[in-house]
Amino acid sequence: MMPLRTSADIAERSAHYDAVVCVQGLGFVGAAMAIAVAQATKTDGSHPYLVVGVEADTPSGRERADSLLSGTLPFTVTDDRLKDALHSAIRRGNFITTCDPSVYAYADVAIVDVHLDVDLLASPATADLTSFRAAIQTLADRMPVGSMIIVETTVPPGTTTEVVTPIVRSALARRRLDVESIAVAHSYERVMPGPHHLGSIIDYWRVYAGVNAMAAARCRQFLESVLNTEEFPLCELPSPTASETAKILENTYRAVTIALMDEWGRFAEVLGIDLFGVIDVIRMRPTHVNIREPGLGVGGYCLTKDPLFAQVALNDVFNVEGIEFPMSSLALTINGAMPSASADRLARLLEGRLEERKILVMGASYRPDVDDTRHSPSQALVRELLARGAQVTVHDPIVSNGAFDSVPIANALPNPVEFDAIVLAVAHTAYADLDVGKWLLDFDGWILDSNHVLTDEQRRRIAERSPGRIFSVGRGFQ
Numbered sequence: 283m284m285p286l287r288t289s290a291d292i293a294e295r296s297a298h299y300d301a302v303v304c305v306q307g308l309g310f311v312g313a314a315m316a317i318a319v320a321q322a323t324k325t326d327g328s329h330p331y332l333v334v335g336v337e338a339d340t341p342s343g344r345e346r347a348d349s350l351l352s353g354t355l356p357f358t359v360t361d362d363r364l365k366d367a368l369h370s371a372i373r374r375g376n377f378i379t380t381c382d383p384s385v386y387a388y389a390d391v392a393i394v395d396v397h398l399d400v401d402l403l404a405s406p407a408t409a410d411l412t413s414f415r416a417a418i419q420t421l422a423d424r425m426p427v428g429s430m431i432i433v434e435t436t437v438p439p440g441t442t443t444e445v446v447t448p449i450v451r452s453a454l455a456r457r458r459l460d461v462e463s464i465a466v467a468h469s470y471e472r473v474m475p476g477p478h479h480l481g482s483i484i485d486y487w488r489v490y491a492g493v494n495a496m497a498a499a500r501c502r503q504f505l506e507s508v509l510n511t512e513e514f515p516l517c518e519l520p521s522p523t524a525s526e527t528a529k530i531l532e533n534t535y536r537a538v539t540i541a542l543m544d545e546w547g548r549f550a551e552v553l554g555i556d557l558f559g560v561i562d563v564i565r566m567r568p569t570h571v572n573i574r575e576p577g578l579g580v581g582g583y584c585l586t587k588d589p590l591f592a593q594v595a596l597n598d599v600f601n602v603e604g605i606e607f608p609m610s611s612l613a614l615t616i617n618g619a620m621p622s623a624s625a626d627r628l629a630r631l632l633e634g635r636l637e638e639r640k641i642l643v644m645g646a647s648y649r650p651d652v653d654d655t656r657h658s659p660s661q662a663l664v665r666e667l668l669a670r671g672a673q674v675t676v677h678d679p680i681v682s683n684g685a686f687d688s689v690p691i692a693n694a695l696p697n698p699v700e701f702d703a704i705v706l707a708v709a710h711t712a713y714a715d716l717d718v719g720k721w722l723l724d725f726d727g728w729i730l731d732s733n734h735v736l737t738d739e740q741r742r743r744i745a746e747r748s749p750g751r752i753f754s755v756g757r758g759f760q
């Protein structure tokens with residue numbers, strides 16, 4: 283089937299579907315969401331939606347759009363279900379991509395999945411909403427009467443009501459249309475890139491809210507047609523601001539609880555107790571099942587910025603002073619310092635000197651089994667080691683070379699004998715499968731397991747052969 287790229291093509295094909303759904307922004311979230319919508323199925327087995335993924339008309343946007351249309355996601359995928367769903371949607375012909383915003387004129391639903399960055403260095407934190415506003419304007423200038431915008435981008439609370447809705451209303455007024463004729467809702471993603479990327483969208487609980495009862499009802503109806511809401515019921519909140527708050531509070535909670543474990547990890551190392559064993563028994567208590575673990579740090583696009591969005595909302599959206607977020611800010615500071623704390627541990631193992639030491643860092647991404655290196659703690663560790671004069675080699679089974687500005691990334695497993703120390707940084711499945719006895723046979727340097735990467739069996743085998751040569755964050759020497 284010929285790919286459809288122009289608005290006229292889309293207008294013609296849309297006649298065969300119940301509705302046209304445009305997904306604005308085809309990154310880790312938008313690409314997977316678009317595929318999830320394309321695979322929605324009615325009880326008679328037919329597919330209700332023609333899905334149009336719309337990217338920015340930039341070189342990287344065009345590359346993303348083209349890559350998806352040829353069946354390749356713009357990031358390394360370890361989820362076969364996601365890959366299969368993309369290929370099926372392309373074969374069926376109900377998923378297409380474009381960089382032409384005129385397609386929004388045919389959208390019954392537009393899902394906003396563009397990014398919104400926070401300036402992490404500014405004090406107080408600020409978010410530049412210029413490109414987000416422009417993205418909403420693009421929709422508001424074109425979408426038809428009776429359509430709906432669902433904001434999935436993580437935004438400062440208040441954005442849907444105070445920023446998106448006014449843009450939509452004034453665009454509709456300029457177009458001499460009823461200012462309420464486009465429904466506006468907020469529903470946030472809990473996407474977890476990795477082996478369950480698509481499942482984390484479809485088979486997971488969703489929160490939503492509309493700017494009014496009609497928008498909420500329409501959003502609910504749409505989500506029910508796409509997600510497995512029988513097993514994972516939807517949660518409605520009374521306003522988009524509450525829904526936006528839920529998103530940032532749940533990520534802030536996670537960031538704060540990770541930060542809490544940092545000091546307990548260091549405590550356990552000094553006392554020579556295994557904090558992971560301690561955590562296991564605490565998790566037996568149902569109220570404490572989600573207690574976090576110490577590690578190398580917190581990376582990714584979300585936990586590193588979302589705790590700042592409440593402050594951004596007060597400063598930039600509501601213009602309210604007097605409330606501060608000391609816990610959230612401290613959590614970001616502690617989490618950001620963790621890679622440097624692991625560099626200190628390594629320096630102690632190497633008699634206080636990192637200069638000219640040859641270090642192998644295993645794992646470059648911000649979490650296991652993904653190739654996303656945004657704010658990766660490994661990258662922060664590598665920068666720190668280089669700054670202290672070490673010679674650093676990085677291995678990752680998934681991340682492509684070029685993802686780190688400072689050093690190349692090898693995909694083939696290096697020979698360990700060349701190194702003074704190995705830092706295990708990311709718990710990729712490939713590392714759990716590694717025959718450490720064989721790989722480390724002739725290695726007599728130090729091993730720093732900074733992120734609970736080694737399995738009990740791997741640790742036991744290494745410790746048997748080289749007692750006292752492994753140091754684990756949260757465990758100490760073994």
Ligand SMILES: NC(=O)c1ccc[n+]([C@@H]2O[C@H](COP(=O)([O-])OP(=O)(O)OC[C@H]3O[C@@H](n4cnc5c(N)ncnc54)[C@H](O)[C@@H]3O)[C@@H](O)[C@H]2O)c1
Nearest residue numbers: 307308309310311312336337338396397417435436471473
């Ligand atoms: N990555 C995650 O795991 C995750 C999880 C939950 C929520 N989120 C949130 O989802 C949002 C998107 O995150 P992401 O990781 O997919 O970001 P991303 O940077 O990977 O993707 C965003 C995409 O939007 C495109 N874009 C920007 N402006 C556009 C426009 N005007 N029109 C069309 N496309 C445009 C960009 O080119 C880019 O490809 C963020 O708010 C993020 O916080 C991310």
